[in-house]
Amino acid sequence: MANWKSNVREVVPYTPGEQPKTKVIKLNTNENPYPPSPLVGKAISNIELDSLRKYPDPGCQSLISALAKYHGFDEENVFVGVGSDDVLAMSFLTFFNSEKPIFFPDITYSFYDVWASLFRIPFETKALDEEFKIIKSDYDMPCGGIVIPNPNAPTGIAEPVSFFEDIVKAHPECVVIIDEAYVDFGSESAMDLVRKYDNVLVVRTFSKSRAMAGNRIGYAIGSKQLIKYLSDCKFSFNSYTMDTITLQAGVASIEDDSYFKEKLDAVISTREWTKVQLKKLGFTFPDSKSNFIFAKHESMEASFIFEELKKRGIYVRYFSKPQRISNYLRISIGTDEEMQVFIDELKMILKGV
Amino acid sequence: MANWKSNVREVVPYTPGEQPKTKVIKLNTNENPYPPSPLVGKAISNIELDSLRKYPDPGCQSLISALAKYHGFDEENVFVGVGSDDVLAMSFLTFFNSEKPIFFPDITYSFYDVWASLFRIPFETKALDEEFKIIKSDYDMPCGGIVIPNPNAPTGIAEPVSFFEDIVKAHPECVVIIDEAYVDFGSESAMDLVRKYDNVLVVRTFSKSRAMAGNRIGYAIGSKQLIKYLSDCKFSFNSYTMDTITLQAGVASIEDDSYFKEKLDAVISTREWTKVQLKKLGFTFPDSKSNFIFAKHESMEASFIFEELKKRGIYVRYFSKPQRISNYLRISIGTDEEMQVFIDELKMILKGV
Numbered sequence: 265m266a267n268w269k270s271n272v273r274e275v276v277p278y279t280p281g282e283q284p285k286t287k288v289i290k291l292n293t294n295e296n297p298y299p300p301s302p303l304v305g306k307a308i309s310n311i312e313l314d315s316l317r318k319y320p321d322p323g324c325q326s327l328i329s330a331l332a333k334y335h336g337f338d339e340e341n342v343f344v345g346v347g348s349d350d351v352l353a354m355s356f357l358t359f360f361n362s363e364k365p366i367f368f369p370d371i372t373y374s375f376y377d378v379w380a381s382l383f384r385i386p387f388e389t390k391a392l393d394e395e396f397k398i399i400k401s402d403y404d405m406p407c408g409g410i411v412i413p414n415p416n417a418p419t420g421i422a423e424p425v426s427f428f429e430d431i432v433k434a435h436p437e438c439v440v441i442i443d444e445a446y447v448d449f450g451s452e453s454a455m456d457l458v459r460k461y462d463n464v465l466v467v468r469t470f471s472k473s474r475a476m477a478g479n480r481i482g483y484a485i486g487s488k489q490l491i492k493y494l495s496d497c498k499f500s501f502n503s504y505t506m507d508t509i510t511l512q513a514g515v516a517s518i519e520d521d522s523y524f525k526e527k528l529d530a531v532i533s534t535r536e537w538t539k540v541q542l543k544k545l546g547f548t549f550p551d552s553k554s555n556f557i558f559a560k561h562e563s564m565e566a567s568f569i570f571e572e573l574k575k576r577g578i579y580v581r582y583f584s585k586p587q588r589i590s591n592y593l594r595i596s597i598g599t600d601e602e603m604q605v606f607i608d609e610l611k612m613i614l615k616g617v
Numbered sequence: 618m619a620n621w622k623s624n625v626r627e628v629v630p631y632t633p634g635e636q637p638k639t640k641v642i643k644l645n646t647n648e649n650p651y652p653p654s655p656l657v658g659k660a661i662s663n664i665e666l667d668s669l670r671k672y673p674d675p676g677c678q679s680l681i682s683a684l685a686k687y688h689g690f691d692e693e694n695v696f697v698g699v700g701s702d703d704v705l706a707m708s709f710l711t712f713f714n715s716e717k718p719i720f721f722p723d724i725t726y727s728f729y730d731v732w733a734s735l736f737r738i739p740f741e742t743k744a745l746d747e748e749f750k751i752i753k754s755d756y757d758m759p760c761g762g763i764v765i766p767n768p769n770a771p772t773g774i775a776e777p778v779s780f781f782e783d784i785v786k787a788h789p790e791c792v793v794i795i796d797e798a799y800v801d802f803g804s805e806s807a808m809d810l811v812r813k814y815d816n817v818l819v820v821r822t823f824s825k826s827r828a829m830a831g832n833r834i835g836y837a838i839g840s841k842q843l844i845k846y847l848s849d850c851k852f853s854f855n856s857y858t859m860d861t862i863t864l865q866a867g868v869a870s871i872e873d874d875s876y877f878k879e880k881l882d883a884v885i886s887t888r889e890w891t892k893v894q895l896k897k898l899g900f901t902f903p904d905s906k907s908n909f910i911f912a913k914h915e916s917m918e919a920s921f922i923f924e925e926l927k928k929r930g931i932y933v934r935y936f937s938k939p940q941r942i943s944n945y946l947r948i949s950i951g952t953d954e955e956m957q958v959f960i961d962e963l964k965m966i967l968k969g970v
Contacts, residue, residue, distance in 0.1 A: 268791050268816045271715040271761060277852030280675050296670045305666040313658040316831035317649045322633050346699060349855050362624040378854045408624060438621050463621045478669035478861035499630030501731045502702050508831035509661065509862050
C-alpha cells in the first residue's frame with residue numbers, strides 16, 4: 265500500500281566539481297585564487313548580531329543601489345539573487361513561456377537544459393563550429409528565447425557586443441539572456457544593449473571575478489519592464505532569499521573597486537603567461553577571455569593527464585561527455601605560484617616521469 | 618513587433634509584512650525579540666575571508682551533521698535549505714506529482730497555494746471549523762499529498778502528535794508534510810513519526826525560535842528515502858544555495874542549547890502574560906502555542922485597532938482577506954517591555970484616547 269513513491273519526481277542530481285579536503289592546488293571550479301576585498305571581511309565582522317533576528321530586506325535595496333550606481337543604471341534596472349544560478353533559473357521561469365523552443369549552444373553552461381526541463385520549456389541546442397565558436401546564423405529564426413554565455417564556457421571564447429546586438433535586434437519576439445559570468449576577465453559587456461533594447465537581460469555573478477563564490481550573489485541588468493516581471497515572479501513565491509550578511513558583504517565588494525581591478529589584472533596576466541607555457545608544451549586551446557583555459561594536448565589523452573595531475577594534488581576539470589570535448593581539460597587560473605607548480609608537474613607528466 | 622511580452626509569466630507578487638525603517642515596536646512578522654546566541658556572532662566574525670572565494674560545501678555537511686546529532690537522527694535523515702520556504706517549495710516539487718489534489722487548510726500559511734500553482738500541482742483546501750481548528754476527517758480520502766503547519770498559522774492552534782499519526786497512517790499513498798515553524802514555542806513535535814513512517818516529512822526553520830530570520834536557514838527531517846529524493850531533486854538544478862557563512866552560523870546556534878531554551882522560555886512566558894492582559898481588555902483568541910496571538914476584540918474593529926497602533930509606532934499584522942479572519946489581528950510576541958507598551962497603548966485605543 266505504500267505507493268507514495270509513484271508521485272515522486274525522480275531525477276539524476278548534478279555532480280559538482282570535487283572540493284578536496286586536503287591541501288591541494290584547486291584549478292577545477294573556476295574560483296578566484298585571491299580572497300575577496302578586505303572591506304568584505306570588515307563588513308562581515310561588523311554585522312550587528314541583533315539585526316539577524318529580523319527578516320532581511322526583501323527588496324535587497326542596499327545591494328541593488330550599489331550595483332545600479334556602479335553600472336550607471338537606475339535601481340529599477342537591477343535584480344539580485346542567490347548566485348547567478350538563482351537569477352538564471354528565475355529568468356527562465358519568467359521569460360521563457362512560449363511554445364516555441366528556446367535556443368542555446370550545444371556546448372555551454374550545463375544548467376541551461378536542466379532548468380528548461382525543470383520548467384518544461386522546449387529547447388533546441390545549436391552546435392558550435394569546428395573551432396568551438398557560436399554560429400550566429402543558427403539563431404536566425406523565431407524562437408521562445410535565447411541564452412548565451414559570453415565568454416562561453418567551457419571554451420572561454422568571447423564575442424564582441426555587435427554579435428549580440430545582431431541577435432537581439434533579430435528577436436523582438438523573445439527575451440535574449442547574455443550570461444556574463446566571466447566577462448570581467450577581459451571581454452566586452454553587452455550591458456549597453458540594455459539602454460537600447462527592452463528585451464535583453466545581462467546576468468552577472470560575484471563568484472568568479474569578485475572571489476565570492478562562498479557568498480552566493482548573482483544579479484541581472486535589464487530594462488525596467490524586464491526587471492519588474494522578474495521581481496514580481498520571484499516575490500510571488502519566495503520573498504526572502506538573500507540574507508542580511510550576504511547583502512552587506514556584496515555592497516562592500518562593490519565599494520572596493522581598486523582592489524577588484526588589481527586582482528582582475530593579476531588573474532589576466534597569469535592566464536596569458538599560462539597560455540604561453542601550455543603552447544610550448546604542445547597544448548592547443550581556443551583563445552580564452554575567462555579565468556580558465558580549455559586545452560587539449562597534441563598527443564597525450566586528457567583523461568590520463570587529469571588522473572596524473574590528481575595524483576600530484578592538482579585538480580583540473582575533465583568532462584568525459586560529450587564526446588567532442590572528451591579530450592579537453594578545463595584549467596582554472598590560480599596564483600602565479602600555483603600555475604608554476606602546475607606547469608612544472610605537466611612537464612613531468614608529458615616526459616613520463 | 619516587440620511581442621516578447623506574450624511569453625512572460627505575469628504574476629501578482631506577495632507583499633511581505635512591512636519592515637519599518639524608523640524605531641518602532643515590530644510585532645508583525647513573528648520575529649524573535651531576542652538576538653541569536655552570542656556563539657552565532659562569534660562564528661560570523663571568525664569567518665576566514667579567504668574561504669569565501671571558494672564555493673560552499675554543496676552537501677552542507679557541517680550543518681546537517683549538527684542537526685542530525687541534535688535531533689537524534691542520522692545525517693541521511695536531514696535536508697537543509699535557504700529558509701523553510703526553500704525547503705517547502707522543494708518538497709512540493711519533489712513529492713507532489715500526483716494527478717490527485719493535495720490537501721491543506723483553507724486558513725494557513727499563505728505560500729502553500731502559491732507553490733502549488735507555480736508547480737501546477739492540483740490542490741483542495743479544507744475549511745477550519747468554527748473555532749479555527751483543523752477537521753481531521755476532512756483529510757480522510759486518497760490524495761496527492763498533505764501539508765499542515767503545527768501549530769497552524771495564523772491561528773497558533775497546535776494538535777497533538779496522535780492527530781498527525783492518524784493522518785499519516787491513513788495516507789500511505791502520499792507524502793505528509795508537517796510544517797513545524799513554530800513548534801519550539803510549546804507544542805508536540807511529530808518528529809518521532811519519522812522513525813515509524815517513511816512518508817512523513819517534518820519541516821523546521823531557524824527564523825523564529827532561533828532568532829535567525831536574517832540568515833535564511835530551514836531544514837527537513839524525514840526517512841532516508843524521502844531525504845534522498847529531496848536532495849536529488851535539489852542537486853539536479855542548483856547545487857550551491859547555502860552560503861559558507863550561513864552554514865557556520867547555523868552550526869553555532871545548534872551548539873548553544875542553553876541559550877536557545879532560555880530565550881524560548883522567555884518568549885513563552887511573555888506570551889502567557891499577554892494572553893491574560895488581552896483577555897482582560899475584551900479580546901478573544903484561540904489558545905496559541907506559537908510566538909504570536911491571533912485575536913479579535915469584542916467590539917472594536919481589527920482594522921481600526923491596526924491603524925491606531927501603527928500611528929503609535931506599533932506594528933501588528935492585519936489580513937483583510939479572507940473575510941472570515943478580517944476582524945483579527947496577528948500579534949507577534951516581543952520582549953516584556955514591548956508587550957507592556959503594546960498593552961498600555963491598546964488600553965488607550967479602547968478608551969478612545
